[in-house]
Amino acid sequence: MSTSLSPEQEELRATVERFARNEVAPVIAKLYEQEEFPYDIVAAMGRMGLFGLPFPEEYGGMGGDYFAFCLALEELARVDSSVAITLEAGVSLGAMPIFRFGTEEQKREWLPRLCAGTMLGAFGLTEPGGGSDAGATRTTAHRDGDEWVLNGTKAFITNSGTEITGLVTATAVTGRDHEGRPRISSIIVPAGTPGLTVAKKYSKVGWSSSDTHELAFDDCRVPAANLLGEEGRGYAQFLRILDEGRVAVAAMSVGLAQGCVDESLRYMGEREAFGRRIGEYQALQFKLADMEARTHVARLAWRDAAARLTEGRPFKKEAAVAKLVASDAAMVNAREATQIFGGYGFMNDSPVGRFYRDAKILEIGEGTSEVQRMVIAQAMGLPRPH
Amino acid sequence: MRFMNVVVCVKQIPDPAAPARLDPSTWTLEREGKLILDESDSYGVEMGLQLADQAGGGEVTLVSMAPRNETSGLRTALAMGAARAILVSDPVLGGSDALGTAKVLAAAIRRAEPDLVVAATESTDGYTGTLPVQLAELLGFPSVTFVKKVTVGDGKVHVERQTEAGFDEVETPLPAVITVTAGVVEPRYPSFKGIMAAKGKPVDQLTVADLGLPEGSVGAAGARQEVVSVEPAESRKAGEIIVDEGDAHTRIVAYLEQLKVI
Numbered sequence: 001m002s003t004s005l006s007p008e009q010e011e012l013r014a015t016v017e018r019f020a021r022n023e024v025a026p027v028i029a030k031l032y033e034q035e036e037f038p039y040d041i042v043a044a045m046g047r048m049g050l051f052g053l054p055f056p057e058e059y060g061g062m063g064g065d066y067f068a069f070c071l072a073l074e075e076l077a078r079v080d081s082s083v084a085i086t087l088e089a090g091v092s093l094g095a096m097p098i099f100r101f102g103t104e105e106q107k108r109e110w111l112p113r114l115c116a117g118t119m120l121g122a123f124g125l126t127e128p129g130g131g132s133d134a135g136a137t138r139t140t141a142h143r144d145g146d147e148w149v150l151n152g153t154k155a156f157i158t159n160s161g162t163e164i165t166g167l168v169t170a171t172a173v174t175g176r177d178h179e180g181r182p183r184i185s186s187i188i189v190p191a192g193t194p195g196l197t198v199a200k201k202y203s204k205v206g207w208s209s210s211d212t213h214e215l216a217f218d219d220c221r222v223p224a225a226n227l228l229g230e231e232g233r234g235y236a237q238f239l240r241i242l243d244e245g246r247v248a249v250a251a252m253s254v255g256l257a258q259g260c261v262d263e264s265l266r267y268m269g270e271r272e273a274f275g276r277r278i279g280e281y282q283a284l285q286f287k288l289a290d291m292e293a294r295t296h297v298a299r300l301a302w303r304d305a306a307a308r309l310t311e312g313r314p315f316k317k318e319a320a321v322a323k324l325v326a327s328d329a330a331m332v333n334a335r336e337a338t339q340i341f342g343g344y345g346f347m348n349d350s351p352v353g354r355f356y357r358d359a360k361i362l363e364i365g366e367g368t369s370e371v372q373r374m375v376i377a378q379a380m381g382l383p384r385p386h
Numbered sequence: 387m388r389f390m391n392v393v394v395c396v397k398q399i400p401d402p403a404a405p406a407r408l409d410p411s412t413w414t415l416e417r418e419g420k421l422i423l424d425e426s427d428s429y430g431v432e433m434g435l436q437l438a439d440q441a442g443g444g445e446v447t448l449v450s451m452a453p454r455n456e457t458s459g460l461r462t463a464l465a466m467g468a469a470r471a472i473l474v475s476d477p478v479l480g481g482s483d484a485l486g487t488a489k490v491l492a493a494a495i496r497r498a499e500p501d502l503v504v505a506a507t508e509s510t511d512g513y514t515g516t517l518p519v520q521l522a523e524l525l526g527f528p529s530v531t532f533v534k535k536v537t538v539g540d541g542k543v544h545v546e547r548q549t550e551a552g553f554d555e556v557e558t559p560l561p562a563v564i565t566v567t568a569g570v571v572e573p574r575y576p577s578f579k580g581i582m583a584a585k586g587k588p589v590d591q592l593t594v595a596d597l598g599l600p601e602g603s604v605g606a607a608g609a610r611q612e613v614v615s616v617e618p619a620e621s622r623k624a625g626e627i628i629v630d631e632g633d634a635h636t637r638i639v640a641y642l643e644q645l646k647v648i
Contacts (some may be wrong), residue, residue: 009460011581012423019575049577062578 003303009071010065016072019048020079029349030079031209037162037208041083042090045075046117051090055099060112066244070251074299077255078262079351082209082357084252089158089210090114092245094121099167101229102239106188110167112126114264115197119166124189124215125341126237131156131367135138139217139245141187146224148174148187150217155308161198161213165191168215171234171293177369184234188226195220206357242366243316246323247309249366253326256355256362257295264288265354267341284340298326317379324372327362334359390444390538392434393500394468395521396427396489397480398452398459401512405509412481412598413613417511421452423459426506428573431463431565434504436571436606437538437548445469447498451490457589464584465576472498476593481606489604493597495525503563504545514611522563529563570626 005013023044030036045051045302048160055061057363062068069091077084095114096120098106112120130136140154148171160168168189173182189196199214265288268279278284301322308315334355338345345352363369378384398421403519406545407416431446432621448463448471455475464471472494495503503525508515522529534553535546543562546553576584594604602608626641628634642648 005460007461008578008581008585011458011465011576011584012578015462015465015575015581044575047574049579053578057579063582064578068578 003300005071011299012068013071013075013166015048016050016075017078018125020076020083024076024079024083025351027207028083029351029354032080032354033208033348035203035208037211038083039087039163040044042117042120042164044081045087048062048088049115051095051117051293052115053113054091055095055115059107060115061310062115063210063371065310067303069193070206070248070302070306072304073248074251074255075259077252078259079255080209080354081252081256082207084255085207085210086120086251088161088245088248089122090120092158092248093123093241094167094169096236096244096249096346097123097228098188099364100240101186101233105225110188113166115157118164120159120164122160122165122168123241124157124160124168124170126155126157128153128155128214135182137182137184138169138182139170139172141170141174141185142222143174144221147221148224148226150187150189150220150222152217154215154217156202157213157215157303159200159211160215165211167191168196169228170215170217171238172235177232183232186228186234186239187222187230188218188228188238190223190226193220193222204361206354206359206361208357212260223347235263240280241329243319244317245366246372247302247305247315247364250298250305250319250322250326253323253330253359253362254295254302256330257298257326257333257366259351260333260355261288261291261295264291264337265342278340287336287340288367294329294333298322298329301325316374320367320372320375320379324376325368327369330355330362331359377378387421390438391499391501392444392463393426393444393449393495393498393503394430394434394446394463395495395503395505395518396431396448396450396459396463396510397506397509398422398423398450398456401511401602402510408616413616414481417453421459423462424506427463428466428506428512429568429570431466431468432501432571433536433566435467437502437536441538444501447472447500447618448476449491449494449498451475451478451482451487452487453480453495454592459580460577461584464587464589465580466574466586467576467580469525469535470587470591471589472537473589474592475593476595476605478594478601478605480609481609482518482565482604483611484514484607484611485520486604486608488517488524489599489608490518490594490597492524493523493599494592495521500599501560502538503527503561503565505565507567518526518563521593521633525561525563527561527563528558529565531565532556533564533566536564536566573642 050072052061053064054066057063073084086255096245098110114121141148141150152280169186174185175183195218197216202212271278305315305322337352338356341352347353401422409416434446448468448470451474474490474494502557505518519529529543531544531547534548541560542601544557547556628637
């Protein structure tokens with residue numbers, strides 16, 4: 001038994017590492033500062049096949065798996081999280097729901113362009129009034145002849161307003177069951193559909209080069225055939241999508257934590273204080289040793305969850321554990337790296353300053369750390385809290 | 387157009403990001419760890435792939451000499467799209483000099499019956515920059531160095547060759563050896579599909595005996611070149627800072643004139 005990568009996985013990892021170092025690192029600080037979406041980088045990632053990584057070749061994919069996808073995310077986030085989340089959301093929220101739940105026709109229509117990275121898809125789940133709490137969904141869709149008519153608002157939707165955004169998959173209440181509980185369904189809304197308004201992008205604390213908007217549906221009509229999967233199955237579908245996404249966000253978190261280690265190790269060999277390189281001081285050596293240990297443990301956690309996912313074994317608890325420990329590692333490492341860098345770490349144009357701003361959302365997105373603890377506790381057989 | 391057979395010489399080198407060490411007895415680079423594709427060879431691989439593509443049919447064969455049957459750098463180039471590789475690996479090849487290496491590579495290249503041989507102008511680790519022209523001489527092919535643009539047609543290769551003043555246009559019959567400079571083309575990043583496909587591509591592993599080279603003609607035994615001493619490189623001198631007090635432009639012009647840049 002081995003936890004090391006196969007030669008092909010290692011080759012992929014090294015390729016993405018090289019790409020991030022050569023193509024992302026030199027340009028990202030400026031894009032980030034100007035809050036610009038990295039179109040050229042997205043196009044280059046598309047040519048490399050990163051958007052098609054976990055999908056079969058018949059839909060334009062690379063024939064890889066979710067583990068390979070997470071490897072790529074870790075290496076990208078090691079350099080920049082805006083780029084990593086753009087890929088993460090494009091694949092696991094944009095394309096994956098269509099691949100997992102779509103009809104053959106829907107797959108053929110959307111996946112080739114989503115896999116090529118020439119089109120981005122978004123997933124409209126979170127609303128101003130709630131995210132993981134699906135019962136709070138307010139957006140509605142009702143049938144009118146052979147159309148669905150959507151009304152409601154979605155909040156914090158990644159990749160929803162770029163020049164290449166082609167669709168948003170929105171969750172909406174399509175009825176009530178006999179106990180009065182909402183029946184939630186997923187519906188594909190193509191970009192540019194009348195009645196879909198993309199609000200101006202948010203001003204965020206971090207992930208400044210990623211694209212995030214509020215979306216409004218106002219009597220927005222799409223063909224009945226745009227229903228994704230079965231009617232009323234939307235809740236189960238997005239739980240599956242979120243479980244997978246947690247592994248991906250865990251891998252991204254490990255990338256950020258590793259980026260903090262990389263930058264700190266380099267800086268500690270260069271910077272001098274009181275006549276010595278700061279790497280000679282044990283106070284900082286211990287700090288860096290802890291950062292390395294945290295990163296290593298979190299990496300093992302996402303790899304375990306991703307391996308289970310790819311092998312078709314249960315992975316819900318492991319995904320929550322990985323997301324919990326990895327986002328914590330990212331947050332703590334970002335704080336420690338900034339401390340090691342002193343004043344330079346507080347500058348927006350230093351990678352460490354970006355890591356600090358980008359780390360916090362990892363404890364929130366794709367389920368908060370509190371939600372992860374709920375999932376873990378319930379997987380241990382503890383009762384649902386009231 | 388006819389089938390175009392391009393051979394690209396690739397070197398697998400220690401990762402330049404890791405600290406390098408010299409063997410204190412021979413003053414040559416230690417190559418004990420994992421080796422990777424020399425980035426300066428990725429330009430040749432990309433150019434070879436583009437030329438084969440433009441010819442409307444053809445393929446790239448990689449030729450490499452490396453210790454311990456190392457193939458990880460070759461796998462990278464195969465993942466980019468090369469069709470096959472010939473790897474010469476033999477313990478007797480340790481301590482080879484440039485000419486010895488050229489003899490080995492020439493013997494391997496002959497087997498591939500190339501229309502065109504592409505190499506980098508020089509490698510990134512230990513280099514003399516003489517190997518490609520030695521190779522051309524041994525193969526009996528014409529060689530054109532410092533190529534920045536290539537077109538192939540009618541059994542000839544037409545190139546733009548970088549010079550200090552601009553570029554020369556040169557035409558030569560095929561087969562030929564060309565050396566390409568870094569930045570001539572944008573090397574592609576291998577896709578995962580390419581990486582998986584590389585797994586099944588043939589790598590011919592040959593020894594000196596397989597190539598029919600006489601014993602003692604290559605490797606340390608045949609080397610006529612020896613590193614006798616090593617000096618640390620001169621550290622870069624600090625630059626001069628010109629503070630503009632109204633005359634900065636004249637001082638910059640004077641500085642550049644002194645360097646004979648203008």
